[in-house]
């Protein structure tokens with residue numbers, strides 16, 4: 678089963694369920710992410726990857742945006758949300774997608790760990806980022822802290838119940854949890870040898886990190 682199959686089922690109630698099970702924390706992280714990115718770049722061509730219902734793109738609001746997302750259901754919701762904006766939808770996987778032009782920034786909010794092959798996905802996306810461009814990520818990653826252990830208890834035991842209740846997709850929520858347990862910040866960062874780190878912050882609660890990387894100029 679591909680990761681997209683989980684999200685395809687969750688799509689109709691994805692936004693509502695995420696806001697409830699995260700107690701709004703996910704929304705606060707999103708605001709912080711946008712604020713941090715805009716310190717470095719606030720327009721140009723943006724590629725948002727694993728764009729789901731298009732929330733990230735609606736907050737970034739660049740003049741031209743590509744949204745890359747393999748789930749048809751997610752894309753349908755995003756299309757409604759972003760009506761009237763200069764947005765091009767690419768219904769494909771990060772590992773294989775072709776982007777028609779080089780972009781100034783790639784954003785991925787809770788995206789990269791969902792790629793079936795994260796390393797391959799990042800390598801493919803890197804081809805479409807201009808030299809001097811930014812790759813900005815927020816991702817759920819594991820750590821050794823006690824707080825991480827407690828948060829994982831909530832995520833693995835309570836979130837499937839709550840999420841399952843809201844969406845009727847208990848099994849999908851259980852599978853969703855399995856994607857969180859294995860990725861570390863280092864697993865992500867080792868894919869960026871030709872970048873330097875502009876921002877690397879652990880978020881609160883400490884189950885996620887924000888990383889903004891700038892691609893070296895040749």
Ligand SMILES: C[S@@+](CC[C@H](N)C(=O)[O-])C[C@H]1O[C@@H](n2cnc3c(N)ncnc32)[C@H](O)[C@@H]1O
Pocket residue numbers: 680681684685726727728729730731732733745746747748751769770771772785786787788791792793794798
């Ligand atoms: C947690 S959601 C992303 C949330 C979204 N970025 C936001 O701002 O709300 C993860 C998304 O990754 C997508 N996905 C799964 N496999 C993927 C792949 N191989 N390449 C790109 N996206 C993928 C899923 O369909 C899902 O919409």
